Amino acid sequence: MVIEALLVSVQVAALAVVVSLPVAVPLALCLARRSFRGKILVETVVALPLVLPPVVTGFVLLMLLGRGTLVGGKLTEVFGASLLFTPAAAVLAAAIVAFPLLVRTLRVAFEGVDPQLEEAASTLGATTWRTFTRVTLPLAWHGVVAGLVLAFGRALGEFGATLVVAGTLPGGRITAPVAVYRMLLSGDPWRARGLVGGLVIVALLTTACAELLVRGGRSRRGRRA
Amino acid sequence: MRASGTAAPGNGTERATRSAGAGRRALIAVLLGGWVLLACACGGGADRPLGVFAAASLVDVLEELRAGTRAAGERVFDLHVAGSETLLAQVRAGAPADLLVVARPLTVDERPASAQGEPRVLATSPLVMAVADGDPCPGGPEALSGRRVAMADPALAPAGRYARAALQRHGVWDALEGGLLLGRDVRDACSWVVLHEADVVLCYAADVTAVEGLTACAALGEEQARYELWVVAPPERRGAARALAATLFTPPARAALRAHGFDTPW
Numbered sequence: 001m002v003i004e005a006l007l008v009s010v011q012v013a014a015l016a017v018v019v020s021l022p023v024a025v026p027l028a029l030c031l032a033r034r035s036f037r038g039k040i041l042v043e044t045v046v047a048l049p050l051v052l053p054p055v056v057t058g059f060v061l062l063m064l065l066g067r068g069t070l071v072g073g074k075l076t077e078v079f080g081a082s083l084l085f086t087p088a089a090a091v092l093a094a095a096i097v098a099f100p101l102l103v104r105t106l107r108v109a110f111e112g113v114d115p116q117l118e119e120a121a122s123t124l125g126a127t128t129w130r131t132f133t134r135v136t137l138p139l140a141w142h143g144v145v146a147g148l149v150l151a152f153g154r155a156l157g158e159f160g161a162t163l164v165v166a167g168t169l170p171g172g173r174i175t176a177p178v179a180v181y182r183m184l185l186s187g188d189p190w191r192a193r194g195l196v197g198g199l200v201i202v203a204l205l206t207t208a209c210a211e212l213l214v215r216g217g218r219s220r221r222g223r224r225a
Numbered sequence: 226m227r228a229s230g231t232a233a234p235g236n237g238t239e240r241a242t243r244s245a246g247a248g249r250r251a252l253i254a255v256l257l258g259g260w261v262l263l264a265c266a267c268g269g270g271a272d273r274p275l276g277v278f279a280a281a282s283l284v285d286v287l288e289e290l291r292a293g294t295r296a297a298g299e300r301v302f303d304l305h306v307a308g309s310e311t312l313l314a315q316v317r318a319g320a321p322a323d324l325l326v327v328a329r330p331l332t333v334d335e336r337p338a339s340a341q342g343e344p345r346v347l348a349t350s351p352l353v354m355a356v357a358d359g360d361p362c363p364g365g366p367e368a369l370s371g372r373r374v375a376m377a378d379p380a381l382a383p384a385g386r387y388a389r390a391a392l393q394r395h396g397v398w399d400a401l402e403g404g405l406l407l408g409r410d411v412r413d414a415c416s417w418v419v420l421h422e423a424d425v426v427l428c429y430a431a432d433v434t435a436v437e438g439l440t441a442c443a444a445l446g447e448e449q450a451r452y453e454l455w456v457v458a459p460p461e462r463r464g465a466a467r468a469l470a471a472t473l474f475t476p477p478a479r480a481a482l483r484a485h486g487f488d489t490p491w
Contacts, residue, residue, distance in 0.1 A: 004401040018258070059314075066318030082319040085276070085305070164315065168305035172291070182306060184436070185284050185412050 002194045004200060005179040010072040012087065012175055017148055020102055023149075028106035028133070033115070056166030057096055065089060065165065090166035090175060091188035094155035109143020110136060149210035153203060162209035166223035275302040275462065275469050278312045278322040280452060281410050282384075283348075285435055286485040290478060302469055308382050308410055313337070316457055323458035323466040324473075328450045329383040337457050344453035348487035350429035352387050352448040355439045357418050362442035363425055366395040375406040375414035375423035384411035387448035388427035394446065415439060434486025435484060452487075 016214035030036075031043065065072040065083045076082050083089050097150050113136050121131040137144065159177035168174055174182070174200050279287050284306045295301045302323075307315070309327040316337045318321045325337065326347055330390055353450050360468075363369055369392075377385035385407065392398040406423050408414035411432055415422040419438040426439070432443040454473065458466035472478065479489045 062315065062318045068319065072319065081273075082321060084315070084318060084320045085321075129374060163307065164311065167307060167315075168276070168303050170303065172274070172301065172303045185281050185306065185410070186288075196341075200452070 001179065002198050005174055005176040008169065008173050009176040009197070009199075010202065012090045013098075013152050013158075015091045016098055017102070017151050019091060020095045020099050020151065024099060024102045024106055024151075028103050031103070032107045032110035035073050045102050047100050047131040049097050054097055054158065054160030054162075055164060057121075058093060058161030060094050061089070061093060061161060061165045065092075065122075066168040085166050085168060085170075087166070087169055089161055090169060093161035093165050094158045097158050097161055097191045098155040099137060099153050102147050105143060105147030106140075109140035109147065112143060117185045139169055139182055145210055149206055153206060156199075156202065158205070173218075244382065273303070273321060274300065275323040275466055276305065276321045277302050277324045277326070277456070277469070278305045278316060278457075279305075279326040280309045280312065280328040280383075280450075281326075281412065282307050282325060282328065282350075282429060282431060282435075282450070283459065286487070289481055290473070291407065293477070293481075294472075300465075300469075310381065318490050320331040323385075323456070323462055324470055325451050325453075325457045326453040327383075328452055329386075329452060330451055331455075337455070341456045341458075341463065344455045345470070345474065346451055346490055347450045347454045348431075348450075348489055350431040350450045350452075350487050352384070352391060352427060352445045352450070353430050353433065354442040354445060355415070355418065355426050355428055355433045356424065356442060357421060358438050358440050360424065360440070362440070363441060366392060366397050366445060369397060369425060370400050370446050372424040373404070373406060373422070373425065374425050375408060375417045376403055377411040377414055377428040378407040378409060382410050383450065384427075384429060387450070388445070391445040391448045429486075431486035437456065449454070 021025045027042075027046070031039065031046075062084070063069060065075065067073060067076050067082050072083065083092075117135050117139070118131050121135045122128075126134065158175070159175060159181065162175055163178055163181065166175075167178055176195055180195050180199075183195065226285075229486065277287065287304050287306070287473060291301060291304055305312075305315075305320075305322070309329060312322075312325060312327060313335060316325055316339070323340075332343075353453070354363060354366070357391035376388040376470065379389045389398060392401060405413065406417055408417065411426075411428045412435075414423070414426045415428050415432050415436045418426040426441075428439075430441060430444075431450075433439045454470060456463065456466050456470055474491060479491075482489050
């Protein structure tokens with residue numbers, strides 16, 4: 001039970017970060033590099049899941065993904081079943097609550113890169129993609145890693161929205177926070193201590209890995225300098 | 226074209242280009258792979274196990290029955306527990322529930338569109354006053370003033386509504402309302418008494434059996450939880466759902482329910 005719930009949580013959180021990246025990276029770059037009308041509105045909408053109680057985010061998702069709604073109805077037609085209480089719903093819930101942290105950290109990381117270096121790369125004939133992968137990303141790497149870890153950690157601990165849209169996944173699998181909640185509901189809340197300890201260990205390992213990666217990046221840059 | 230270094234000439238440049246291309250393909254593969262996995266995770270609704278959506282206080286007994294079906298090699302059901310109001314919202318939105326067990330009778334307007342026929346009462350449990358083991362019981366609801374009283378929030382859980390109705394019937398609601406400790410659910414309120422944050426909790430008799438460290442005092446009267454079981458499965462799963470519902474009304478299920486402090490009016 002403990003290992004299974006931890007594995008489900010780690011898988012859901014990792015997938016949530018991966019599916020967020022293709023949206024988060026361009027959005028963070030855009031917010032870091034461009035000024036446009038409505039930027040404040042975009043920033044506000046992006047930050048919304050950070051401010052809203054997760055259970056409200058879950059409620060909004062429930063209303064969006066439900067069979068009776070336009071979006072949920074179409075998705076149900078496409079996939080042949082409601083998305084609610086599938087791993088996809090758990091990933092979506094985790095991705096949405098982790099998204100603001102990912103975008104904000106990526107944005108700060110990209111803002112720290114000198115735009116003149118990117119302009120120099122473009123002048124030398126590099127495409128936008130090549131400039132991003134060979135100049136921006138290496139220079140912003142430690143911030144990007146910090147963003148990934150923060151988003152992973154937030155997704156790992158997601159509970160409120162997950163309980164509403166994916167409280168139990170097929171096969172009776174549940175995420176670690178939902179499992180802790182169930183154990184607290186039961187007559188013997190001390191059953192949760194193993195899982196709580198497991199979550200603490202996973203969180204510690206994640207943070208330690210991120211710290212090592214960031215330090216490694218710094219020391220490499222230091223040697224090159 | 227690294228920002229912090231210069232590209233090597235000749236073969237080195239080709240290697241760097243090849244490596245950049247491979248890195249780009251790997252990155253794209255990871256990102257696309259994530260979305261493909263997500264799309265795969267959307268399907269598989271048709272053959273998923275039967276889903277039982279049940280009120281939170283039934284968690285122990287239904288986990289036990291679920292473990293029993295697993296041990297017997299029978300088809301295991303998925304169990305989802307939450308407050309009754311949350312469950313209703315989830316089922317109405319199309320959550321894959323086949324059986325729904327809520328802790329109170331539903332009005333005609335509240336019944337999910339997928340609900341079939343009339344409900345069966347799976348279990349009942351009277352509302353009681355309870356204290357931490359060794360603490361003195363209050364003589365009755367009238368003796369609650371001056372004590373720290375915990376109960377579920379009436380806005381969130383049927384247990385809270387029953388408790389409010391009982392206190393109103395005994396004419397002590399107005400005096401107690403300002404000082405009540407309201408939990409998200411009844412088990413929250415029970416834990417506060419066990420931790421001595423409150424003196425008395427208004428909960429179901431089954432909660433007293435489930436939560437270690439609680440002693441039941443007098444019942445509060447007519448109020449009781451009434452766990453109604455509804456078949457809410459879509460047409461193609463209705464037969465299997467009814468068969469599963471029937472297994473919850475067998476002697477072993479009754480024994481399990483009673484062992485967890487529930488009454489079985491069947």
